[in-house]
Amino acid sequence: MKIAVIGTGYVGLVSGVCFADLGNEVICVDKVASKIAMLRQGEVPIYEPGLRELIQKNVAAGRLSFDDELSGAVRQSDIVILAVGTPSLPSGEANLAYIEQAAQEIALAMNGYKIVMTKSTVPVGTNERIQQIIGQFSGYPFDVVSVPEFLREGSAIQDTLYPDRIIVGTDSVRAGETVVGLHRPLTDNIIVTDIRSAEMIKYASNAFLATKISFINEIANICEKLGADVTKVAEGMGYDKRIGSSFLQAGIGYGGSCFPKDTGALIQIAGNVNYEFKLLKAVVEVNKDQRFNVIAKLKESLGDLKGKTIGIWGLAFKPNTDDVRDAPSIEIVETLLAKGASIRLYDPVAMSTFKAVVNDPSLVWCDDPYETAEHCDALCLLTEWDEFRQVDLVQTEALMKQPILIDGRNVFSGEQIAITNFCYYSVGRPSMRRHVQEPILGTY
Numbered sequence: 001m002k003i004a005v006i007g008t009g010y011v012g013l014v015s016g017v018c019f020a021d022l023g024n025e026v027i028c029v030d031k032v033a034s035k036i037a038m039l040r041q042g043e044v045p046i047y048e049p050g051l052r053e054l055i056q057k058n059v060a061a062g063r064l065s066f067d068d069e070l071s072g073a074v075r076q077s078d079i080v081i082l083a084v085g086t087p088s089l090p091s092g093e094a095n096l097a098y099i100e101q102a103a104q105e106i107a108l109a110m111n112g113y114k115i116v117m118t119k120s121t122v123p124v125g126t127n128e129r130i131q132q133i134i135g136q137f138s139g140y141p142f143d144v145v146s147v148p149e150f151l152r153e154g155s156a157i158q159d160t161l162y163p164d165r166i167i168v169g170t171d172s173v174r175a176g177e178t179v180v181g182l183h184r185p186l187t188d189n190i191i192v193t194d195i196r197s198a199e200m201i202k203y204a205s206n207a208f209l210a211t212k213i214s215f216i217n218e219i220a221n222i223c224e225k226l227g228a229d230v231t232k233v234a235e236g237m238g239y240d241k242r243i244g245s246s247f248l249q250a251g252i253g254y255g256g257s258c259f260p261k262d263t264g265a266l267i268q269i270a271g272n273v274n275y276e277f278k279l280l281k282a283v284v285e286v287n288k289d290q291r292f293n294v295i296a297k298l299k300e301s302l303g304d305l306k307g308k309t310i311g312i313w314g315l316a317f318k319p320n321t322d323d324v325r326d327a328p329s330i331e332i333v334e335t336l337l338a339k340g341a342s343i344r345l346y347d348p349v350a351m352s353t354f355k356a357v358v359n360d361p362s363l364v365w366c367d368d369p370y371e372t373a374e375h376c377d378a379l380c381l382l383t384e385w386d387e388f389r390q391v392d393l394v395q396t397e398a399l400m401k402q403p404i405l406i407d408g409r410n411v412f413s414g415e416q417i418a419i420t421n422f423c424y425y426s427v428g429r430p431s432m433r434r435h436v437q438e439p440i441l442g443t444y
């Protein structure tokens with residue numbers, strides 16, 4: 001198949017390169033010319049393990065190319081994939097300006113029958129709006145198919161090549177068969193639905209996963225007060241097949257470009273039809289509070305944070321990505337700055353993306369975990385990069401002014417902590433606390 005992909009963010013780039021790898025001819029388009037120039041030079045604008053190599057392989061094979069001009073790519077293609085952003089408006093609602101603009105540009109470029117396949121996450125009813133726009137600006141036949149994307153950053157290629165399922169939302173048998181055929185090499189588990197249900201499956205899936213995370217974080221907070229261990233609780237719960245073990249890792253809450261945005265959008269989508277999504281509102285509320293437990297633990301161990309030096313290990317919203325969109329680290333660092341703390345930071349790949357969001361001149365950017373720890377009154381681990389798991393904690397402790405470690409992701413084991421003098425806090429594991437008096441929670 002000949003495919004044009006509109007938008008070279010995570011979704012556009014990864015799905016484009018994976019479809020090329022399956023033998024299709026793919027042109028990835030972005031209106032930001034500098035991104036296309038980078039890609040043409042073999043550079044990748046995002047950090048995603050394995051992506052650079054897969055792009056190089058498929059460019060060399062002549063199956064993958066890049067263009068900053070949409071119309072030529074659309075004209076050459078049978079299928080046009082919409083993978084532009086749908087960021088949040090201040091109200092929480094999805095901003096559909098990029099979708100509407102791209103739909104119009106696609107319509108104006110059409111030169112015959114096209115299938116427009118929407119991979120962007122869009123509110124229920126949006127694909128009908130796309131149909132309307134294309135119909136208004138083009139006289140050519142077309143079908144719009146909703147194929148929501150479920151890849152995770154950091155494991156995006158694996159998720160795309162080995163998906164749990166593919167959802168195809170369509171009102172056209174012809175387009176449905178073509179799109180199912182396109183995905184058949186990836187999985188047999190292809191669910192064909194109407195368009196509105198496909199759109200809702202995406203939001204419901206993200207909202208459910210976010211609910212699991214906020215649920216386990218609240219259990220963790222209660223465990224801290226009751227002396228139970230949330231990691232054991234999650235393990236015990238996870239063996240029940242009806243519950244499952246994934247997305248039960250307690251921590252500092254979820255961030256990223258999807259869960260915060262999509263939970264907010266679903267609350268709005270429900271609100272627009274006069275339904276108050278009470279459960280999801282609580283999930284969002286719990287998530288907003290969870291990150292501040294790090295500050296509460298710092299205050300418990302250090303008292304006033306003014307003038308204290310705090311080291312931050314990890315800035316990305318999760319490991320294996322340089323993405324800091326809605327990362328809990330942003331609000332934690334901003335709160336510490338507001339309280340007068342001095343901050344030393346390190347992340348294996350996300351320092352420059354973080355700098356673009358928070359660039360206070362007082363921040364000290366470090367080259368590794370040990371440099372970060374130097375002269376610190378406390379260290380906070382915010383992202384569970386493997387590099388931090390392998391740190392020598394005895395060496396780290398020796399570099400610090402005071403040995404205080406707030407482990408926001410439950411990375412360290414009892415054995416690792418036992419050989420140190422760290423005053424150690426983790427999440428929902430009160431028995432792991434070392435050199436700490438009463439468990440605390442919540443307010444700061």
Ligand SMILES: NC(=O)c1ccc[n+]([C@@H]2O[C@H](COP(=O)([O-])OP(=O)(O)OC[C@H]3O[C@@H](n4cnc5c(N)ncnc54)[C@H](O)[C@@H]3O)[C@@H](O)[C@H]2O)c1
Nearest residue numbers: 007008009010011030031083084085086098102120121149
């Ligand atoms: N990031 C993820 O992990 C992920 C996973 C699943 C679904 N999604 C959804 O997929 C969509 C895209 O997400 P993303 O993170 O890849 O987005 P992104 O914002 O990082 O990238 C979108 C790209 O589209 C380009 N663009 C916008 N309008 C254009 C136009 N008219 N012509 C050409 N290019 C245009 C932008 O310049 C940008 O580079 C969103 O709806 C998101 O919710 C994202």
Ligand SMILES: O=c1ccn([C@@H]2O[C@H](COP(=O)(O)OP(=O)(O)O[C@H]3O[C@H](CO)[C@@H](O)[C@H](O)[C@H]3O)[C@@H](O)[C@H]2O)c(=O)[nH]1
Nearest residue numbers: 149150151152153247248249251253254255256258317318
């Ligand atoms: O048990 C867990 C699992 C995740 N997280 C946090 O949740 C956030 C999101 O993690 P993850 O889902 O792995 O990453 P994303 O790349 O945001 O992927 C989510 O969002 C994408 C965009 O919609 C979807 O395609 C994916 O299916 C969905 O998992 C991160 O901050 C994680 O630290 C936890 O705190 N505990």
